[in-house]
Amino acid sequence: MARWSYPRPLAGEITPHGLWLSRRRLLAGATLGMAVGSGPRAFAAALHTRPGPFQAPEKPTPLQDVTHYNNFYEFGLDKTDPSTRSGRFHVRPWTVSVEGLVAHPRVWDIDALIAAMPVEERLYRMRCVEAWSMVIPWDGFPLASLLALAEPLGSARYVAFESVVRPAEMPGQTGGLDSLAWPYVEGLRLDEAMHPLTLLAVGLYGETLPNQNGAPVRLVVPWKYGFKGIKSITRIRLVEKMPPTTWNQMNPAEYGFFANVNPDVDHPRWSQASERVIGAGGFFGGGRKKTLMFNGYGEQVAGLYGNMNLRRFY
Amino acid sequence: MPRLTGAGRTRTLLPWRGERMALMAVGLLPAALYFWYGAQDRLGPDPVNVFERWLGLWAVRFLLAALLVTPLRVVSGVSLLRYRRVLGLLAFWYALMHVSVYVALDQQGNLAVLWHDITRRPFLMLGFAAFMLLLPLALTSNDWSIRRLGRRWGRLHQLVYGVAVLVAVHFLLAFKTYNATSVSYAAALMAMVLWRAVFLARARMRRAVP
Numbered sequence: 001m002a003r004w005s006y007p008r009p010l011a012g013e014i015t016p017h018g019l020w021l022s023r024r025r026l027l028a029g030a031t032l033g034m035a036v037g038s039g040p041r042a043f044a045a046a047l048h049t050r051p052g053p054f055q056a057p058e059k060p061t062p063l064q065d066v067t068h069y070n071n072f073y074e075f076g077l078d079k080t081d082p083s084t085r086s087g088r089f090h091v092r093p094w095t096v097s098v099e100g101l102v103a104h105p106r107v108w109d110i111d112a113l114i115a116a117m118p119v120e121e122r123l124y125r126m127r128c129v130e131a132w133s134m135v136i137p138w139d140g141f142p143l144a145s146l147l148a149l150a151e152p153l154g155s156a157r158y159v160a161f162e163s164v165v166r167p168a169e170m171p172g173q174t175g176g177l178d179s180l181a182w183p184y185v186e187g188l189r190l191d192e193a194m195h196p197l198t199l200l201a202v203g204l205y206g207e208t209l210p211n212q213n214g215a216p217v218r219l220v221v222p223w224k225y226g227f228k229g230i231k232s233i234t235r236i237r238l239v240e241k242m243p244p245t246t247w248n249q250m251n252p253a254e255y256g257f258f259a260n261v262n263p264d265v266d267h268p269r270w271s272q273a274s275e276r277v278i279g280a281g282g283f284f285g286g287g288r289k290k291t292l293m294f295n296g297y298g299e300q301v302a303g304l305y306g307n308m309n310l311r312r313f314y
Numbered sequence: 315m316p317r318l319t320g321a322g323r324t325r326t327l328l329p330w331r332g333e334r335m336a337l338m339a340v341g342l343l344p345a346a347l348y349f350w351y352g353a354q355d356r357l358g359p360d361p362v363n364v365f366e367r368w369l370g371l372w373a374v375r376f377l378l379a380a381l382l383v384t385p386l387r388v389v390s391g392v393s394l395l396r397y398r399r400v401l402g403l404l405a406f407w408y409a410l411m412h413v414s415v416y417v418a419l420d421q422q423g424n425l426a427v428l429w430h431d432i433t434r435r436p437f438l439m440l441g442f443a444a445f446m447l448l449l450p451l452a453l454t455s456n457d458w459s460i461r462r463l464g465r466r467w468g469r470l471h472q473l474v475y476g477v478a479v480l481v482a483v484h485f486l487l488a489f490k491t492y493n494a495t496s497v498s499y500a501a502a503l504m505a506m507v508l509w510r511a512v513f514l515a516r517a518r519m520r521r522a523v524p
Contacts, residue, residue, distance in 0.1 A: 065359035077493050079360070130490070132360055180491065250491070269437040269487060271427055276363065276420075282355035283362060288422055 047203035049139040052120030054197060056296075060123060061134035063205050065279040071128070072212055072231055073180050074163070074170040081172065082212035089169045091215040091232070100160070100237035103151035110216045114202050116149075117141035121206070122199060127261045127295045129225035129247075133275040138220055139203035144194045152190065152238045159193040160243035161186045161219060162235040180246055186219065186230035187243035187257065191304055197222055197297060200233075223297040225259045256314040260305070261295035265314045334400045341404040344372050345411055366415045367488070373408035374485055374499050376401050381478060381506035388513070399455050402474070406452035409445050437487040444480035447473050475510055478503045 072082035075089075094110040118141050126134045147159070163184040167173040173182050192198060199220040202209060209215040214231025221228050227247050237243075247255035254268055263273045272291055280287025294301050348368050351357050357364045380401035387393045421427050431438045451471055453459070460467050482500040489496045 061359075069359040073491075077489070077491065080358075132363070266434075269435055271431060273427065274424075276360060278359045283352045283365070283419055287362070288420075 047114075047119065047139050047206060047208050049119045049121045049203065049206060052122040054122045054124065056123045056125055056135055058123075058125065058135040060137050060205075061279045066134060066136055066204060067210050067212060069278060070213065071130075071226070072172075072214065074172045074182070074184065074232075075212065076172045083210075085171050086211035089166070089211045089215070089232075091211060094216050094234075096217060096233055097235045097237075098146065098150045099235065100239050101153040101156035102147075102238050103153060104149065106150065110202075113146070113217070117145055117200075119202060124199070124220060124222040125295050125297075126220075126222065126226055126229075127275060127291065129227055129255065129259070129267060129272075131267075131270055131272060131275050131291075132278050133289075133291075134278045137205055138199060138201040139206060140199040140201035140217075140220065142196055143198045143200050143219070144196060146200065146236070147194060147238075150238070155240050156238035157190055158239050158242055159188045159190060160235075160237045160239050161188075161230045161233055162237070163230050164232045164234050180250060183234075184230055184246045185243065186228055186245050188221065188228075189242075189304075190238070192221070192301075195301060195304065197300055223261055223294040223301045225255075225261060227255065228259050258310075258313050260310060260314075261291060262293060262310055262314065263291040264293075265311055334397065337397055337400045338404065341376065341400070342407065345369060345408065362415065362419045366412060366420055369408050369412040369415060370485070370488070373405050373412055374481060374503070376405035376408060377474075377478065377481060378499070378502055378506065380405060381474065381503070381510075384513075385506065385509050403452060403455050406448050406455075409448055413442075413445055437484060440480045440484040440487070444477050444484060447477045447480070451477075475507050478507050 068083045069079045070082055071079065072086070075082045075085040092110070095107050096110060096113060097105075097107045099105040119139055120141065121137055121139050123135060123137045126136050143159075163182075164170075165173060165183045188198070199222075200217055201214070201220045202217050204210075204213060209218065214229070217233050218231040219229045219233065228245075242257060245255075245257055247259075248257055261272075266272050274288050275291050277287040277289055292298070345368075348357065348365050352361045352365050355361065380398050383394050383398040383401070387395065417423060417428060421431075432442050433439075451473060454463065454467065454470060463470065482503040485503075486492065486496050486500045
């Protein structure tokens with residue numbers, strides 16, 4: 001039984017991913033003489049995806065803004081640091097380890113993972129805890145698809161994520177006053193992780209993720225504040241106890257484990273009732289709008305929380 | 315102990331006045347520049363936030379500059395006392411613009427939100443209190459008030475050290491983490507307050523033990 005509902009394409013309308021891949025290989029093979037099964041890196045720039053079930057009525061935030069205004073503290077504290085200081089970050093070769101309380105642990109090569117998963121486009125609202133928002137066309141696959149292959153054991157209650165530590169390539173990780181503990185870690189309850197909205201994004205705007213947006217694979221949980229969306233994931237671990245999360249450890253009074261978007265529960269230092277719309281243009285673009293409960297995804301996710309006190313478990 | 319207030323007041327001749335007006339004009343350039351950029355949508359994807367923070371940063375810079383005048387004179391003998399009032403006023407003008415942008419552009423004049431913010435959030439209370447304390451200082455930063463208030467003027471303007479403490483904490487809280495910018499400005503402001511406290515204590519001791 002599914003509590004959520006959304007338009008689903010007819011099965012016949014979907015090109016099976018494998019078939020689509022083989023078409024690509026055929027084309028590439030015809031012109032370049034590439035053998036079938038040769039490096040999937042051939043798909044690096046243009047990531048071919050199909051429209052997914054979740055769309056949003058809002059206008060997407062311009063690509064330039066999505067890729068040049070974001071937080072990625074591994075590269076620095078400023079919003080422009082990720083785009084200007086991520087040039088030395090190497091996202092190949094890359095592996096993602098799925099481990100812990102699963103029947104089939106596996107260390108995935110990123111390209112094998114992308115090839116094995118149903119990559120689709122999803123237009124999601126993104127609400128930062130700093131009270132600004134974007135609308136981003138991600139390309140990715142449901143985390144649930146990956147977890148299904150791993151088969152979580154009955155004892156698994158939470159999913160813990162871990163990001164990469166490479167001070168040589170990530171200037172924000174080198175000493176100084178940087179006050180986050182590396183690696184960046186995040187977590188979800190298993191039912192949140194299995195929710196069809198929860199996405200592992202490998203691209204945006206139809207192309208592979210730029211370094212600054214969390215290449216090669218990042219988490220996107222659209223009904224939670226953006227900091228839950230851990231970037232450049234190296235490890236996904238199924239665990240029994242609620243795992244530590246970076247911002248919660250940094251300041252537990254300000255950042256909770258759940259971090260659901262909630263206009264009624266303010267950040268101690270600012271209101272969460274409304275948000276600045278990024279890319280609205282100039283001073284007088286009128287770029288402020290009311291923040292929606294669960295970032296507007298209440299219909300799909302409110303059931304996950306039942307009678308939970310969301311003021312206490314913020 | 316050097317006189318800390320009122321000195322330089324005798325030199326209100328035209329050349330000095332022109333010099334100070336020029337400093338005021340130059341000091342307002344950062345605001346004008348960013349306003350120009352903002353009007354042309356050249357402040358990036360989140361222009362209001364950038365402008366708001368820019369104005370706050372310059373308010374802190376001018377406040378710090380005004381507070382540096384006396385230590386600089388005591389330590390190096392270089393007196394910039396005749397510019398101190400302009401520096402203080404620049405801090406006030408930037409604080410006023412910072413608050414105005416917060417009220418009018420950021421919160422778009424939503425009084426309910428503003429009231430809620432100012433009454434519940436220490437971060438905003440501190441900032442607002444600092445601005446309120448700056449008001450009487452700005453209003454009395456003129457020759458007439460100095461003559462009129464006499465010795466009380468100096469005591470009134472000691473409030474600037476309270477402003478410095480409030481601003482230091484407000485500035486630290488404006489960032490999600492401690493970082494080089496916020497920590498160094500806050501430390502510099504606190505250093506000015508400490509220096510002043512030590513300076514006064516020493517002067518008092520010297521007077522007590524003749």
